[in-house]
Structure formats: C-alpha cells, structure tokens
Amino acid sequence: MTLLAVERMKLLTTRSPWWCALLALVLTIGFSALMAGTSDAADPMNISATQFGYGFGLVVIMVMAALAVTTEYRFSTIRATFLAVPRRPSPLVAKATVVALLAGVVGEAAAFGSWGIAKLIKPTSDLAINSSYDWRAIAGVGLVYAVAAVIAVAVGLMLRHSAGAIAVLMIWTQLAEPLVQLIPKVGDKIHKWLPFNVANKFITGNPDPSARDVLHGPPPSDAVLAPWPAIAAFAAFAVVLFAVAVTVANRRDA
Amino acid sequence: MTTLLATERIKLFTTRSPWWSTLLALGMTIGFAALVALNHSGGPLTVRHSQFGAQFGLMIVTVMAALAITTEYRFATIRATFQAVPHRTAVLLAKTAVVAVLAAVIGEVAAFGSWITARVIDGGPEMNLVTGGDWRAVAGLGLVYAVGAVIAVAVGTLIRQSAGAISVLLIWPLLVENLVQLIPRVGEDIHNWMPFTAVSRFTDSTVPGPIGPWASLAYFAGVAAVLLVAALAVAEKRDA
Amino acid sequence: MIEAVGLTKRYGNTLAVDNLSFSVPTGRVTGFLGPNGAGKSTTMRMILGLDTPTGGSALIDGKRYRDLHQPLRTVGALLDAKWVHPNRSARAHLAWMARSNNLSAGRVDEVLDLVGLTGVANKRAGGFSLGMSQRLGIAAALLGDPQVLLFDEPVNGLDPEGILWIRKFMHRLADEGRTVFVSSHLLSEMALTAQELVVIGRGKLISQSSTEDFVAMATENTVKVRGPQLTALRSELGRAGVTIRDEGDSLIVSGMDCADIGELAARTQTVLHELSPQRGSLEEAFIQLTGDSVEYHTDLVDGATPATLVPAGK
Ligand SMILES: Nc1ncnc2c1ncn2[C@@H]1O[C@H](COP(=O)(O)OP(=O)(O)O)[C@@H](O)[C@H]1O
Numbered sequence: 039m040t041l042l043a044v045e046r047m048k049l050l051t052t053r054s055p056w057w058c059a060l061l062a063l064v065l066t067i068g069f070s071a072l073m074a075g076t077s078d079a080a081d082p083m084n085i086s087a088t089q090f091g092y093g094f095g096l097v098v099i100m101v102m103a104a105l106a107v108t109t110e111y112r113f114s115t116i117r118a119t120f121l122a123v124p125r126r127p128s129p130l131v132a133k134a135t136v137v138a139l140l141a142g143v144v145g146e147a148a149a150f151g152s153w154g155i156a157k158l159i160k161p162t163s164d165l166a167i168n169s170s171y172d173w174r175a176i177a178g179v180g181l182v183y184a185v186a187a188v189i190a191v192a193v194g195l196m197l198r199h200s201a202g203a204i205a206v207l208m209i210w211t212q213l214a215e216p217l218v219q220l221i222p223k224v225g226d227k228i229h230k231w232l233p234f235n236v237a238n239k240f241i242t243g244n245p246d247p248s249a250r251d252v253l254h255g256p257p258p259s260d261a262v263l264a265p266w267p268a269i270a271a272f273a274a275f276a277v278v279l280f281a282v283a284v285t286v287a288n289r290r291d292a
Numbered sequence: 293m294t295t296l297l298a299t300e301r302i303k304l305f306t307t308r309s310p311w312w313s314t315l316l317a318l319g320m321t322i323g324f325a326a327l328v329a330l331n332h333s334g335g336p337l338t339v340r341h342s343q344f345g346a347q348f349g350l351m352i353v354t355v356m357a358a359l360a361i362t363t364e365y366r367f368a369t370i371r372a373t374f375q376a377v378p379h380r381t382a383v384l385l386a387k388t389a390v391v392a393v394l395a396a397v398i399g400e401v402a403a404f405g406s407w408i409t410a411r412v413i414d415g416g417p418e419m420n421l422v423t424g425g426d427w428r429a430v431a432g433l434g435l436v437y438a439v440g441a442v443i444a445v446a447v448g449t450l451i452r453q454s455a456g457a458i459s460v461l462l463i464w465p466l467l468v469e470n471l472v473q474l475i476p477r478v479g480e481d482i483h484n485w486m487p488f489t490a491v492s493r494f495t496d497s498t499v500p501g502p503i504g505p506w507a508s509l510a511y512f513a514g515v516a517a518v519l520l521v522a523a524l525a526v527a528e529k530r531d532a
Numbered sequence: 533m534i535e536a537v538g539l540t541k542r543y544g545n546t547l548a549v550d551n552l553s554f555s556v557p558t559g560r561v562t563g564f565l566g567p568n569g570a571g572k573s574t575t576m577r578m579i580l581g582l583d584t585p586t587g588g589s590a591l592i593d594g595k596r597y598r599d600l601h602q603p604l605r606t607v608g609a610l611l612d613a614k615w616v617h618p619n620r621s622a623r624a625h626l627a628w629m630a631r632s633n634n635l636s637a638g639r640v641d642e643v644l645d646l647v648g649l650t651g652v653a654n655k656r657a658g659g660f661s662l663g664m665s666q667r668l669g670i671a672a673a674l675l676g677d678p679q680v681l682l683f684d685e686p687v688n689g690l691d692p693e694g695i696l697w698i699r700k701f702m703h704r705l706a707d708e709g710r711t712v713f714v715s716s717h718l719l720s721e722m723a724l725t726a727q728e729l730v731v732i733g734r735g736k737l738i739s740q741s742s743t744e745d746f747v748a749m750a751t752e753n754t755v756k757v758r759g760p761q762l763t764a765l766r767s768e769l770g771r772a773g774v775t776i777r778d779e780g781d782s783l784i785v786s787g788m789d790c791a792d793i794g795e796l797a798a799r800t801q802t803v804l805h806e807l808s809p810q811r812g813s814l815e816e817a818f819i820q821l822t823g824d825s826v827e828y829h830t831d832l833v834d835g836a837t838p839a840t841l842v843p844a845g846k
Pocket residue numbers: 543546547548566567568569570571572573574575
C-alpha cells in the first residue's frame with residue numbers, strides 16, 4: 039500500500055500524466071462531438087459511434103504509461119527509487135498498478151464523456167445503454183486502457199528510452215497489427231491472435247444486431263475469442279510481458 | 293554550405309540512431325516483402341505486393357529524422373552548434389538536407405531490396421518495372437522518405453522533445469489521417485487532402501484521388517516546405 | 533561499517549573494478565580517493581545494490597543493501613545531484629522518498645531546513661543551481677537519519693562557498709558519530725576532510741591507511757643542492773646509495789636529509805650556494821601513485837620508504 043502511494047505521488051507530481059490525460063479526454067470526447075454534430079438520419083448516432091475516438095485515447099494513454107517509466111530512466115530517478123526500495127519488483131509492480139489505475143479512470147471518463155457529449159448534442163438519437171454489448175462498448179474502454187497501460191509500462195521498462203518505447207508501441211499497434219493482414223494466406227490467421235486486435239474484440243465484439251446497426255460503429259474485430267475471453271487473453275499477455283520486463287529490470291544494472 | 297553539410301553528416305553518423313534506424317527500416321521492409329512473396333497464392337505477385345512494407349520504413353525514417361534534431365536539444369549540443377555557426381537557418385537547412393539524403397538512400401535501398409527479394413522468391417512478368425506506376429512504386433519511395441524526413445525534422449525542431457515529436461509523427465499518419473474518414477459527409481474530402489494519404493497516391497496508383505500522382509507528391513512536398521519554413525522561423529526567434 | 537570483499541565489475545571489455553577489498557570503519561570520515569575513471573562511482577553503485585558485481589560482494593553492517601529493511605534509515609547516499617525529476621519540486625522529491633520508507637512528512641521539512649532549502653522547497657528542482665541540487669541530494673541522504681552515509685564527489689563543480697559548506701557538513705556528520713564514505717579525485721580535498729583513506733587506481737586497491745600516514749607516504753622529501761663544483765660531492769652521495777637527479781646546475785637528492793648532506797659537503801670540501809629541503813607537491817605525488825597503480829601497488833603494501841615511491845628523473 040505504501041508503495042502504491044509512493045508511485046502515485048511520483049506520477050502526479052510530474053506534468054506529463056496530466057497533459058496526456060487531458061489530451062486523451064479532449065481527443066476522444068472531441069471526436070465524439072464531431073461525429074454527433076455531423077450525424078444525420080442517414081448516419082445516425084449510436085453507442086458504438088460515440089466511441090470512434092477510442093483509438094486516439096488508447097495511444098495517448100500508452101504514451102503516458104511508457105513515459106512514466108522511461109522518464110525515470112532518463113532522469114535516473116529510477117536509481118533513487120531502487121535506493122529507497124531495493125527489492126525492485128515491488129516498486130515496479132506498484133508503478134504498473136498506479137499507471138493502470140490512472141489509465142482505467144481516464145478510459146472511463148473518456149468513454150462516458152464521449153457518450154455524454156453525443157447525448158447532449160443529439161438528444162433524440164438512440165443512446166440508451168441496455169445490452170451487455172452497449173456496456174462493454176463504453177465501460178469496457180477503461181479496462182482496455184488499463185491493460186494497454188501495463189503493456190506500455192513493460193515496453194518502457196525493457197527499452198528504457200522514450201523514443202524507442204513510443205516508436206515500438208505506435209508502430210506495433212497502429213501499423214504492424216493491421217499490416218499483417220496484407221500477408222497472403224497466413225496474415226489473417228495471425229491477425230486474429232494479435233493482442234490489440236483481440237482487445238478490440240472486447241469493445242466491438244458480439245454486437246446485438248436487433249438493437250444496433252453494426253455499420254454505424256467502428257469495424258468489429260475479427261478475433262475468434264468471445265469478448266470476455268478476449269480481454270482475459272489480452273490481460274494475460276500484458277502480465278507475461280510485464281513479468282519479463284520486471285525480470286530484465288531486476289537483473290540489469292540500474 | 294559544403295562545410296556545414298560535412299559537419300552535419302559527421303554529427304549524424306557519429307551517433308547510433310541513424311545506424312539502427314537504417315537496419316530496422318531495411319529489415320522490416322525487405323522482410324515484409326519476403327513474407328508476402330513466400331505466402332503468396334492465387335493471382336500473380338505484382339510490383340505493388342513487394343512494397344506492402346513501405347510504411348514501416350517511412351515511419352522508422354521519420355523517427356530517425358526527428359531524433360536527429362531532438363537529441364541535439366536534449367543534450368544541448370544545439371547550443372554548441374549555434375555557437376559554432378550563428379546562422380541558424382543555414383545550420384538547420386544543412387541538417388535537413390543530410391537527413392533527407394540519408395532517408396532517400398534508405399528508401400531506394402528498401403524499395404529495390406524489397407522488389408528484388410520478392411522477384412527472387414516468386415518472379416513473374418508482373419514483377420517487371422514497366423509502367424510509370426511501377427517505377428513510382430519502387431524508385432519513388434526514396435523521394436517519399438526524403439520528404440517525410442523533412443517533415444520530421446521540421447516537427448522535431450518545433451517540438452524539441454523526442455517523445456512529443458515522435459508521438460505526433462506516428463499518431464498523425466497512422467491514426468489521425470485514417471480516423472478523419474469516419475466523420476460523416478466531410479470526412480472523405482478531408483482524408484483526401486491529408487499529406488500522407490495524398491502521397492500514398494504517388495507510390496500506389498491503384499488508389500484513386502482528386503489529383504494525379506506527381507501532383508500528390510508535389511502537394512506532400514508543399515506541406516513539408518511550409519512546416520520547414522515555420523520551423524526555421526521559430527528556431528531563429530527562439531532562445532537556443 | 534561497510535565492507536567490500538573481492539569486489540569486481542566488468543563492463544564489456546573494461547574492468548572497472550578489479551578484486552577490490554577494503555573496509556570503512558564506523559564513526560569516522562573515510563575518503564575514497566582515485567583519479568577520474570578509477571572506479572569510485574562504480575564501487576559505490578555496487579555497495580548500494582544499483583549495479584550487480586561481476587564478482588565479490590559489498591556488505592553494510594553485515595548485510596547486502598538489497599536485504600536492508602527500509603534502507604534509507606540505515607544508509608543515506610548522494611551519488612549524483614541530478615537524480616531528480618526536473619519538473620518535481622524539492623519537497624515533492626523528498627516527500628515520495630520519505631513515504632517509501634515510512635518516514636514522517638515532518639522529516640521532509642526538517643531536512644530541507646537542515647540544508648537551507650526551505651525557501652525554495654516548492655520550486656521545481658530542474659531550475660536549481662548545482663549547489664542547490666547538491667544540497668537537495670544531501671537532504672535526501674539525511675532523510676532517514678542514517679548512521680552510514682555515502683557521497684560521490686560531493687564538491688565537484690561547486691563554487692568555493694559550496695565547497696566550504698560541504699566540508700563543514702561532513703565534519704558535522706562525523707562529529708555526530710556517523711560513518712561517512714566520501715569519494716574524491718583530489719588528495720588535497722581529502723586531506724582536509726577524511727581521517728581514513730581508501731586509495732584506488734584503475735579499479736585496484738593502492739592503499740588503505742590513515743590520511744596522515746598516506747600523506748607522509750605519498751610526499752616526496754628531497755634536498756636541493758647547488759654549487760659551482762659538485763663532482764666530488766656527487767660521487768660521495770652516489771656511494772651513500774641515495775637517488776640523485778640533475779636539475780639545471782643543482783642536484784636533487786632524495787634519501788638523505790640536509791644535515792647529513794651538509795656534513796658530507798664539508799668532508800669533500802665542496803662550496804655550496806644552496807642547500808634546501810624540498811617538499812614535493814601532494815597532488816603530484818598522488819598522480820604518480822595512481823597513474824600507474826599496478827607498478828606501485830606492491831611497493832606501498834610492502835611498506836617501502838616514501839622516497840622510492842617517486843622515481844628520480846621523472
Ligand atoms: N555503465 C557503464 N558502462 C560501461 N563502462 C562504464 C560504466 N560505468 C563506468 N564505466 C567505466 O568504468 C570505469 C570506472 O568508472 P567510474 O566508476 O565512473 O570511475 P570514477 O567514479 O572513479 O571516476 C571507467 O573506465 C568508465 O568508463
């Protein structure tokens with residue numbers, strides 16, 4: 039508990055998490071406002087359409103999470119940390135937990151904020167949250183952000199440089215995963231199991247066709263897992279990656 | 293100017309990031325071409341197939357180009373640089389030129405490397421460079437990378453921080469340009485005029501667009517020039 | 533008490549620390565002396581569990597640093613004043629450290645006051661001068677009121693006022709009965725601060741002794757002899773087995789004092805224009821000592837006479 043408090047103090051006494059959180063909220067909510075403002079009868083607003091900006095928030099949150107670790111290396115405060123708490127896994131787990139919690143909170147705020155602003159702009163459109171699909175599409179965002187933050191912390195811990203970590207995370211999530219599909223024959227099979235595509239299944243998977251028109255939301259994921267196993271697999275992947283990162287950091291000179 | 297170019301060339305190649313960027317860019321583009329060629333079935337393998345990994349290289353090159361300037365700010369070597377040559381615009385132009393030339397070389401090697409690799413694995417008449425489109429898809433990549441590097445140096449000069457510059461440079465083409473399409477009615481028009489989307493029409497003639505391939509490249513270069521002028525103006529005014 | 537046993541660290545091809553054994557006695561100021569690149573910082577990082585030794589171990593009161601419970605209460609360290617996030621305030625930096633070892637928040641204000649940073653406690657640490665950063669680092673080291681303190685080159689780059697402040701602070705800590713281990717590449721600085729000295733060169737131990745003994749050992753005592761006709765005296769001196777070297781029209785003699793040389797001169801009927809004792813510069817002696825540590829290592833450990841430490845005709 040003490041270590042969680044310590045990491046919270048460290049995170050919130052620097053500026054980048056605040057900026058990133060703000061940016062994530064502005065981008066997601068702003069995009070929802072844009073969508074709502076331009077929607078009409080042909081392109082009506084619906085629950086999943088409010089979450090189009092979810093990808094923006096995701097990358098910004100991952101940048102924030104990676105920076106939470108890499109700036110510690112950049113300014114050598116990681117050494118001060120290990121001097122204060124020399125058993126390294128504890129402070130690292132505490133850091134990942136705090137960053138994930140912040141990511142989760144930002145995710146929920148972004149998702150419900152996006153939904154709220156759409157409702158405000160287009161009060162007549164059907165934005166009632168009733169099916170479990172609706173709930174996952176909105177409340178699930180925080181969960182995905184939290185797990186993604188753990189992945190970003192792990193990558194930051196392994197690479198230790200902001201530039202490298204951010205480049206890897208962006209290129210992986212935004213370029214490598216979609217481009218894999220271009221490989222003939224095996225591409226689609228591989229793509230079905232790539233972590234961020236699997237995570238996306240949790241948000242977009244198993245739509246309720248009787249209630250929503252899928253075409254008016256983000257394209258559904260082609261992952262084969264059902265939504266809840268998908269988020270579990272994504273989380274398991276994050277935990278494994280983080281465990282590897284902690285092992286590396288524990289062995290290495292600080 | 294030749295002295296400045298030589299200075300910037302020495303500075304660039306005595307750090308490590310251009311080397312691993314080059315390796316990574318070539319590895320990813322050529323490796324991807326090999327993967328595509330090895331798994332190909334159905335219709336014949338075409339020139340375009342061999343260039344599917346081009347965007348990997350472009351992104352890595354922009355990261356490299358941004359780092360070339362942001363690391364100077366990070367380690368305050370920019371001050372030593374401006375002290376040695378107080379004419380900042382000249383210094384930054386020299387740096388931009390050197391980085392752009394390296395980017396162009398990486399682009400050409402990546403493109404021809406990918407093309408040759410795919411050809412060796414599964415060469416047919418469709419792999420020959422026949423049309424203008426074929427040539428643009430392969431030989432044009434160096435131009436695209438060079439202009440992309442200019443944009444990256446400009447953004448790096450404006451932002452001065454590696455993390456911020458790289459985030460902007462990656463999120464913009466990979467996410468923002470795609471997401472704007474989703475905006476009803478106007479989305480598609482905005483998307484058409486996004487710089488990286490525009491330039492993809494230069495190398496990939498299968499994508500229809502509002503202007504022709506060379507005009508698309510010119511538009512991309514125009515965006516780069518505007519950003520560069522803005523960056524130079526800001527760098528002249530700002531405290532180093 | 534800090535104890536290093538066979539401490540070794542290799543970075544690729546560089547052997548930064550080479551089978552280093554020494555002990556830092558309780559309740560005194562021990563200087564850790566060696567030229568730049570000798571391996572002082574590396575040794576300190578290994579003592580503090582930041583770098584893993586390639587071989588050997590370092591123990592603090594019989595425990596590895598990693599096994600200390602709430603280590604800031606046992607050991608305080610200032611290795612680099614810049615290990616602070618530039619956008620965090622001095623108070624915020626100390627606050628998280630205090631919290632991590634369950635130290636009271638009041639302690640933060642106490643140490644800020646102790647180092648005289650109360651006025652700027654809420655300012656961002658990135659804007660601090662080196663002297664202020666150094667004070668913040670010392671405040672962090674003192675946070676847990678530890679009995680053992682490590683400082684790596686604390687006066688490096690400071691202005692005279694800052695140097696004086698640090699020096700006084702070290703003495704005060706020692707007067708309070710704490711164990712202080714402080715590194716420097718300047719013998720003159722250590723001669724003023726430390727009671728004990730651990731001297732290393734190229735990662736190897738050169739000597740561990742009291743500062744007094746080391747200074748005596750490291751200082752060359754020579755006599756300058758000047759006169760119009762020194763040939764006879766020179767051969768007599770040569771027969772007495774002392775080291776002689778020429779310096780212009782004078783001889784520099786080591787291994788014999790003024791009185792003996794004067795009597796020898798009288799016996800050989802030599803006219804002298806000058807006969808004066810020369811005290812070698814401390815720093816010069818130190819550079820020679822550590823410059824090629826391997827060569828001099830055995831001499832010192834065997835307790836050879838100081839005169840042989842500095843070869844004639846350097
Ligand atoms: N992290 C490292 N990686 C590689 N070499 C290092 C590292 N740290 C120190 N060294 C090398 O080890 C030697 C000792 O360095 P250091 O402990 O900093 O010496 P000192 O503090 O006495 O000046 C030097 O040659 C230095 O270059």
